[in-house]
Amino acid sequence: GDSVxxxxxxxxxxxxAFLTINCTYTATGYPSLFWYVxxxxxxxxxxxxxxxxxxxxxxxxxxxxxxxxxxxFHLEKGSVQVSDSAVYFCALRKNTGFQKLVFGTGTRLxxxx
Amino acid sequence: xxxxxxxxxHEVTEMGQEVTLRCKPISGHNSxxxxxxxxxxxxxxxxxxxxxxxxxxxxxxxxxxxxKMPNASFSTLKIQPSEPRDSAVYFCASIDTGGSGNTIYFGEGSWxxxx
Numbered sequence: 047g048d049s050v051x052x053x054x055x056x057x058x059x060x061x062x063a064f065l066t067i068n069c070t071y072t073a074t075g076y077p078s079l080f081w082y083v084x085x086x087x088x089x090x091x092x093x094x095x096x097x098x099x100x101x102x103x104x105x106x107x108x109x110x111x112x113x114x115x116x117x118x119f120h121l122e123k124g125s126v127q128v129s130d131s132a133v134y135f136c137a138l139r140k141n142t143g144f145q146k147l148v149f150g151t152g153t154r155l156x157x158x159x
Numbered sequence: 160x161x162x163x164x165x166x167x168x169h170e171v172t173e174m175g176q177e178v179t180l181r182c183k184p185i186s187g188h189n190s191x192x193x194x195x196x197x198x199x200x201x202x203x204x205x206x207x208x209x210x211x212x213x214x215x216x217x218x219x220x221x222x223x224x225x226x227k228m229p230n231a232s233f234s235t236l237k238i239q240p241s242e243p244r245d246s247a248v249y250f251c252a253s254i255d256t257g258g259s260g261n262t263i264y265f266g267e268g269s270w271x272x273x274x
Binding site: 078080082088089090091092095097135139141145146147149151152 | 190192201202204207215250252254256261262263264265266267268
């Protein structure tokens, strides 16, 4: 079945460091890919998305590129802030049929001043 | 847009009591999901409605759980009787499958504690 694999956390960084959170997927066809973020005590918010190969999603300084050849959608940010501390979820969704989101296990990011 | 609205935001109840969680999807969205989040199991899809009809409820853990969607603007998830292991965050989400976007939007969750 379809699945998403994320790197284990927590990821601990100092402010202004470069961030990469790895995400790979397994799916038939060409799903849409998403990153959701969950801040402490809050719900899931869409951070960015990409709907086809080579698309780059970006938002709030975060970027991720849909790589079909490596089935990956790694999240990056050039300079993290303390306010970026949260749990990040990679997810896929088929574009036809039963269109549920399949989530990875989430990666906690901790940014210290 | 008001977003997906869930209530209650927080609930503490005693084991054996009935719990009802409520969700109002984004206006115009025709599909609705209920997810459960726990530390042990992460995010799990419980049930999915399309045009108010349950499409897949294979994720509902057992008969104590039931969900309804009487109309396009309201859904409930009921647990009767509740047990401590039901303690989790329950998210409702919605999408317009006929629209040009393909984004599922989540509510802020109902944080349930069963003691």
